Amino acid sequence: MQVTIYYSQDDKYLLKLVDQEARQERKSRSAAILSILEEHFEQKKRIGQILVDLGRVNAKKIEQALELQQKKNDSRPLGEILVDEGCVDNDSVNRALAIQDRFQKN
Numbered sequence: 001m002q003v004t005i006y007y008s009q010d011d012k013y014l015l016k017l018v019d020q021e022a023r024q025e026r027k028s029r030s031a032a033i034l035s036i037l038e039e040h041f042e043q044k045k046r047i048g049q050i051l052v053d054l055g056r057v058n059a060k061k062i063e064q065a066l067e068l069q070q071k072k073n074d075s076r077p078l079g080e081i082l083v084d085e086g087c088v089d090n091d092s093v094n095r096a097l098a099i100q101d102r103f104q105k106n
Helices: 009-025 031-043 045-053 059-071 079-085 090-104
Strands: none
Touching: 009 031, 031 045, 031 090, 045 059, 045 079, 045 090, 059 079, 079 090
């Protein structure tokens, strides 16, 4: 996918900051921008919300899994319940956990 960003002279300083971060993390400018966007949108979300954002499961399935967890007094993590119920695969849960973990440490 290709995205074009239009910016004014007033925004040029932001691109300098992005370029600095990209150099520090040894990423491309595009990867740095996507990391910043991911952090902005995902930093305070719970795993179910992140999985929905990733398009791996719908909100209804999250609600059902949470209800199942509550009704059965199930202490398993939500991601494990979703995998066991066949709603999502392990790789998706691991990706969501990695996103969540990266931003909750800061």
